[in-house]
């Protein structure tokens with residue numbers, strides 16, 4: 812039997828990287844892989860378990876079929892290495908940090924994917940983005956404005972919504988429970 816693809820999404824600043832860092836070891840113990848993303852962001856500013864490449868290198872990798880999934884957003888290009896297909900084929904679950912805008916295309920390739928949407932109140936989101944300090948204020952406002960694209964009910968159809976407005980540990984527990992990683996694998 813193939814593994815499950817868990818497709819984590821959420822606004823910039825909703826806590827995807829923090830959540831993935833917090834669950835990394837527990838998911839590894841459960842046998843679930845976390846895909847390392849390739850991003851056209853300088854390596855210093857990647858700030859997560861991702862690989863930074865130049866736009867030219869990204870295009871070359873894409874042409875060579877290195878990515879199972881890839882998309883562009885926020886002026887950047889993102890790729891999920893095709894290695895995830897080997898993991899899924901050998902029955903391992905895989906968690907990817909995805910894009911809300913790309914969900915439909917991801918579903919075309921992986922119809923059984925499990926969508927998980929991290930949600931945070933708008934004011935909390937702005938505060939967290941400013942406190943993180945990775946983007947300039949105008950970039951932060953553009954990222955917040957982008958969220959209006961995903962306000963419709965359709966955006967949450969068929970996806971599991973996890974609220975990360977509170978403590979991260981609660982969100983961690985909810986994600987592990989959703990995946991079934993809080994109990995022994997049978």
Ligand SMILES: Nc1ncnc2c1ncn2[C@@H]1O[C@H](COP(=O)(O)OP(=O)(O)O)[C@@H](O)[C@H]1O
Nearest residue numbers: 823824825826827828829939943975977978979
């Ligand atoms: N539950 C939480 N409570 C408080 N701060 C959080 C929580 N989750 C994430 N953060 C903080 O919010 C900021 C954005 O989180 P991050 O994981 O970088 O989000 P994303 O990867 O979705 O852009 C970071 O500074 C992070 O430390």
Ligand SMILES: O=P(O)(O)OC[C@H]1O[C@H](OP(=O)(O)OP(=O)(O)O)[C@H](O)[C@@H]1O
Nearest residue numbers: 821822823824884889908909910911912
């Ligand atoms: O279509 P959207 O849901 O808006 O997503 C667009 C991109 O933004 C996020 O990336 P990234 O991790 O670079 O942004 P963040 O760390 O600032 O959230 C997300 O993971 C997608 O790659």
